Amino acid sequence: MTRRSTRAYKSLPVEGEKLKQVIEAGRYAPSGGNSQTTHFLVIRDGRVLEELAMLVKQEFSKMEETPGMYKSMANAIRASKGETYVFHYFAPILIVTANQKDYGNNIADCSCALENMMLMANALDLGSCWINQLRWLNENEVILDYMRKLGMADDERVYGALALGYPKTADGLPSRTPLPRNGNPVTLI
Amino acid sequence: MTRRSTRAYKSLPVEGEKLKQVIEAGRYAPSGGNSQTTHFLVIRDGRVLEELAMLVKQEFSKMEETPGMYKSMANAIRASKGETYVFHYFAPILIVTANQKDYGNNIADCSCALENMMLMANALDLGSCWINQLRWLNENEVILDYMRKLGMADDERVYGALALGYPKTADGLPSRTPLPRNGNPVTLI
Numbered sequence: 390m391t392r393r394s395t396r397a398y399k400s401l402p403v404e405g406e407k408l409k410q411v412i413e414a415g416r417y418a419p420s421g422g423n424s425q426t427t428h429f430l431v432i433r434d435g436r437v438l439e440e441l442a443m444l445v446k447q448e449f450s451k452m453e454e455t456p457g458m459y460k461s462m463a464n465a466i467r468a469s470k471g472e473t474y475v476f477h478y479f480a481p482i483l484i485v486t487a488n489q490k491d492y493g494n495n496i497a498d499c500s501c502a503l504e505n506m507m508l509m510a511n512a513l514d515l516g517s518c519w520i521n522q523l524r525w526l527n528e529n530e531v532i533l534d535y536m537r538k539l540g541m542a543d544d545e546r547v548y549g550a551l552a553l554g555y556p557k558t559a560d561g562l563p564s565r566t567p568l569p570r571n572g573n574p575v576t577l578i
Numbered sequence: 579m580t581r582r583s584t585r586a587y588k589s590l591p592v593e594g595e596k597l598k599q600v601i602e603a604g605r606y607a608p609s610g611g612n613s614q615t616t617h618f619l620v621i622r623d624g625r626v627l628e629e630l631a632m633l634v635k636q637e638f639s640k641m642e643e644t645p646g647m648y649k650s651m652a653n654a655i656r657a658s659k660g661e662t663y664v665f666h667y668f669a670p671i672l673i674v675t676a677n678q679k680d681y682g683n684n685i686a687d688c689s690c691a692l693e694n695m696m697l698m699a700n701a702l703d704l705g706s707c708w709i710n711q712l713r714w715l716n717e718n719e720v721i722l723d724y725m726r727k728l729g730m731a732d733d734e735r736v737y738g739a740l741a742l743g744y745p746k747t748a749d750g751l752p753s754r755t756p757l758p759r760n761g762n763p764v765t766l767i
Contacts (some may be wrong), residue, residue, distance in 0.1 A: 390606050395647070416762040417579050418693065419708060422650045425761025432767045459682030460613045469683065493648030494710070500689030502762075504607065508697070519608060540765040549686065572614025573605040573691075576729040578621045 391565040392507055395516025398432075398480045398554035402433075408482065409514050411553065414509035415484070418501035421494030427502050430485040430539055438483060441535060445522050446474045448529050461526050476522040480552035485523060485536070487545040499548035505552050516556035518564040523547040581696055584705025587669045589634035589749070591622075596673065596702050600742065603698035604673070604691040609681030613700060616691050619674040619728055630724060634711050635663045637718050651714050665711040668713035669741035674712060674725070676734040688737035695740050705745035705752040712736040 420427065425450055429537055432456045433436055449469030468474045488495035503519060510517040524533040527546040555566060556563045601618055609616065621627055630720030644708045657663045666672050677684035677689055692708060699706040715721040716735040725736060 390603075392593050392608065394608065414763055416759045416764070417581075417756065419581065419583065419696065420762075421648070421708075422632060422711070423757060425759060427762050429762065429764045430767060431764060434767050457680065459610070462682060466720065472764075491646065496583055496685045497689045497708075501693040504693040505697075507608065508694075519686075521610070525650045538765050553626040566671075567624075569611060570605045570614060573609075573618065573743060575601055575605070575618045575620060578623055578626055578728050 390567055392511045393566070393568070394518040395552070395556045395563050396478045396518055397557040398516060398552070399557050400479070400480060401555045402481055403515060403554055410513060410576065411506050411509045411515070412484065415486070415502040415506040418498070418505045420498040420501075421492075424492065424494070424498070426489050426492060427498050428487040428545055429502075430487060430536070430541060431537070432483045432485065433481070435481070435576060437518060437539065438477065441500055442475045442477060442481075443517055443534055444531055445469070445476045445526065448526055448531055449474070449522070457541045461521060465522055465525070477520055477552045478518060480518070480554040482553040483520065484551045484553060485547055486549045487536070487541050487547050491547040495546070496548045501550055503549050510553055511563060515553060518552040520550040520552050523550050579737070579756055581700045582755070582757070583707040583752045584741070584745045584752050585667045585707055586746040587667060587705060588699055588746050589668070590671060590742055590744045591670055592704060596704060599702060600695050600698045601673065604675070604695040607694045609687040609690075610681070610699070612710070613681065613687070615678050615681060616651040616687050617676040617734055618691075619676060619725070619729065619730060621672045621674065621728070623672070626728070627655070627666065631664045631666060633720055633724055634658070634665045637715055637720055638663070638711070648709060654711055654714070666741045667707060668706070669743040671742040672709065673740045673742060674736055674739045676725070676730050676736050678733055679735040680733070684735070685698065685737045692738050692740055694731070699742055700752060703751055704742060707741040709739040709741050712739050
């Protein structure tokens with residue numbers, strides 16, 4: 390109930406033990422037919438994050454908005470054409486979830502893993518935010534090539550990612566005031 | 579860590595307060611751009627569940643396995659041609675998660691809601707199981723028509739569902755021995 394997205398991070402590193410707990414929460418998420426094919430690429434290297442942010446900006450800035458495009462994706466394209474655009478909000482860690490491209494539950498499995506990691510992050514006073522940009526670019530050759538250099542297999546694609554780190558807030562804690570749930574309707578049958 | 583899938587249920591109803599907690603956990607899942615468009619269709623009516631199970635069996639039994647088809651879907655097609663096939667394991671409740679068909683985060687949002695509901699169910703000693711059949715049939719006219727009669731909107735489609743109820747186990751509790759995680763590899767960068 391108290392999980393919220395964090396979009397500003399301190400440049401502090403995250404303790405290895407906490408990071409491990411977050412990853413393990415993701416690894417223990419359910420998977421279709423217990424396939425366990427979610428691949429967690431955990432980027433802590435600042436130089437790699439900087440390169441990746443530069444490539445994401447570069448590739449998005451080549452794209453154009455189209456009518457009816459998913460709003461958040463259109464926002465990313467618009468923002469990428471500005472001077473500064475850092476898709477992962479300068480978080481010190483980005484956990485990329487990849488999965489088999491021909492597997493029917495790839496998005497669902499990665500989503501469950503991401504949700505588990507967000508809940509564990511919140512329980513550990515860490516901030517986190519779902520990041521879609523690498524999924525939107527998951528057939529982009531430049532990004533594919535870079536992800537493969539980082540260890541992603543040829544038959545894998547990115548289906549989501551998580552920014553992770555200590556929130557840049559006055560008290561250092563993630564915001565925990567739940568957003569009102571006016572949507573998400575329920576029909577009782 | 580202790581969440582497991584439950585595939586046999588007692589015919590006991592679930593207390594209204596517990597059901598509400600499960601649904602609220604789902605409603606508080608994150609959504610893309612905070613869109614909150616996941617629609618929870620909560621089926622408790624035994625007659626409706628029976629009809630739906632019959633229709634799912636009927637529609638799957640018309641389908642044929644194809645090479646490379648997602649294993650769990652092939653299993654469902656094969657099982658549907660047998661004498662008895664009840665896709666929701668006779669759970670007393672099925673929570674169907676629908677979302678806008680033209681919304682880029684529909685599967686991801688429904689998956690996060692389902693994961694939250696599975697975690698809450700486990701915390702309340704309830705069993706649950708991710709159910710994919712209605713998603714696999716989410717463009718099937720017979721199933722679409724039936725879901726619309728239950729309250730699903732024309733522009734919505736099913737992206738997942740959850741069987742929910744008390745587990746049929748010796749102690750009445752869900753199994754909580756974690757399955758080993760031999761897959762879900764981690765690459766540290």
